[in-house]
Amino acid sequence: MKNIADLFCQRKLQKMLSQSLSYSAIATAGIVASVIVSGKVNAQTPQPVNSNEIVSYAQAVLAMEPARQQAFDEIKKLMGDREIPKIVCNDSKSISTLPKKAQDIAVNYCKHSQKIVEDNGLTIERFNKITVDLQNDNDLKRQISNTLIRIQNPAKNP
Template structure:
């Protein structure tokens, strides 16, 4: 079971490591409200992609060594191109897997990204996602 501080770290890390997935993400002037179904889908996707994110991060960290790992944004080729070639492959594989996980959990990549951005600015939504993550961790059969 994830601890409370780790859950908040997961949300933050997902926002940092995979802020965007699709090549043609759109910016919307106003994000539509996030409903309970989307919160549940978002939380399930975050939990499903976390082991892959941790693995990718650790593998890239090994390749870079003592240097700091730059922020990796899946739809920003420059953020990936700053990595060594093998690390680029790991990052791209993670991005592709994450996009599939998001879609498998009933969200489009653009909507996942909108929710991620909204969480950073909306404490109420952040708390709802956090509570959903806790609930899913306590009752894994509800996924």
Template sequence: MKKISDLFSRSSRKRILYHSLFFGAIATASVISQAFSPSSKAYGQTPAPIVDNTEINSYAQAVLAMEPARQNAFEEIKKLIGNGEIPKIVCNDSNSINGLPRKAQDIAVNYCTRSQKIVEDNGLSIDQFNKITIELQNNNLLKRQVYNTLLRLQQTPESP
């Protein structure tokens, strides 16, 4: 009889991890997108913007760089709030931040500021980042390109 752990091969676990990281990264990107755009609307009939490989790479690097900060901020806020439900925090919505305890507000604002800097340090404007995030929701080709770029960036070089 096989153990439960044997049912998941190393490659299967890697694939699950990559998928989890990808969807976590996209979720983070969506939150950041909402955070920095006062009114982002995706219109079904607007032509898709052309995103080149450099922008895809910059976007993926920014998302990966933001993720540890997002997790850290979430954990810190979770500790402050305790067993209560953590509300959705949107950086450009002062009501979502003002509803937090004072220390949690500071953590959220700090995270939002760092995320904006990360995006800009990776060669994108907030508008570019938000446009890519919105486009990802409707463009499967772009989603696949970003996913593959995230995988490539996360791979560690093989030892000889």
């Protein structure tokens, strides 16, 4: 009987971890968008996000997260007790406020993130547009969250 209870708890923990990672990745997308903005979001006719873009977006966000966390940790060490300012890749003023070594880390992260987005089949402009849409579209948020869960748990979601 104990094995069944252990199995139930283990599955529940795995589900909670997957959901937590998904929500974390979505939150990261919002942060990343403010970090890798390199073009203005088009204010023209809204273009719906298709399923391929949802998968590409989710893959890009997951691929960026380890590099984002590492860059943040390195900058935090360099900054010490000082507050880390908001870093926007296409805003040289936001980067120039950092110490030189932190500037290098931020620039490298921005370049790396842009490459990840493009390697996943999106332009920076489209990635940023999806991120903005995600803030106000619960259906899109749900679709991306479900895709993140599927990507992180491929064995459970054929």
